[in-house]
Amino acid sequence: MLEGEGNPTLNKKTGLPRKRFYRARAHSNPLSDSHFPVPISPAQVDYASHYPKLSDGSKKIEFADIGCGFGGLLIALSSLFPDTIMVGMELRDKVTEYVKERIVALRANNPGQYENISVVRTNSMKYIPNYFEKAQLKKMFFLFPDPHFKEKNHRRRVISPHLLDEYAYALAVGGIIYTITDVEELGEWMKSCLEDHPLFEALSNEELEADPAVKLLTTATEEGQKVARNDGQTFQAVYRRIAMR
Structure with a gap:
């Protein structure tokens, strides 16, 4: 039997999960309580x-x-940086499950590849310190986050002075x-938050042109393609972490 045959959630030809079976709301409320396991500290992350x-x-x-959606950026980054371990963090349970199944299928269909990516269901606005030690990360991506248009909901935005x-x-x-968005007001907000932060x-422009990850911001995700x-x-807005002056 071909991989995917008999399972309607999998594409019979590719063995990859069908996205339509994992659809969810475009965004979730990051301030609401959800029930999923969270490591007590970065040392407890199950590598x-x-x-x-x-x-x-x-x-x-x-x-x-952060907010990896259906995993397009992770997939692209995996091949571009094969020696780097990376993770997608997603709050929506169905979307997280889709990315998990997608990675499993890609590993099975491409032995030796995509071993450096994974996904966790979590609330990154609450639990970043539970997953990462001080100065552990080299890159963080925030692609097409929820704009939370109403002023009273700006505290839900994933880029803010406090979260930075x-x-x-x-x-x-x-x-x-x-960071990238198709909402001009949100783009100005994120750029302003980063510009005003001392770190x-x-x-x-030269650094942006030379960075291969920048080219993926508009092409690798479903939102960017749309x-x-x-x-x-x-x-x-693409910013570098600097030392305290």
Whole structure:
């Protein structure tokens, strides 16, 4: 029997999960309580279950895709940085399950590849310190986050002055935060928060052009591809973690 045959959630030809069986609301309320396991500390992160072929303890997660959606960026980054361990963090349970199944299928269909990526269902606005040690990360991605248009809901935005303190803690000096949105007001908000924070500075145009991850911001995700199809505009802010002056 072909892989995927007899299971309607899998594509018979590719063995990959069918996205329509894992659809969920576009966003979840990050301030509501959800029930999922959370490690007590970064030392308790179960690397063996997430990266079974890389679980010798010699490497730790270095890239985090916050609100990873259906995993497009993770998949693209996995091939671009095959020696780097990375994780997607997603609050929606169905979407997280889709990414898990997608990674399992990709590993099965491409032996030796995609072993460096995984996904966890968690609330990154609450539990970043539970997953990452100080200065552990080299890259954090925030692609097309929920804009939370109403002013009273701005506290739910995943980029804020308070949360940037936590991201700065998790990022090594020289580490980079990547943000992009198709909502101009949100783009200005994220750029302003980063610009005003004492531990971040903007990358130069030359650095942006030379960074291969920047090119994925508009192409690797479902949201980015949708914006491109509709000839929409995007607003990005890419900033480096710097030492305290």
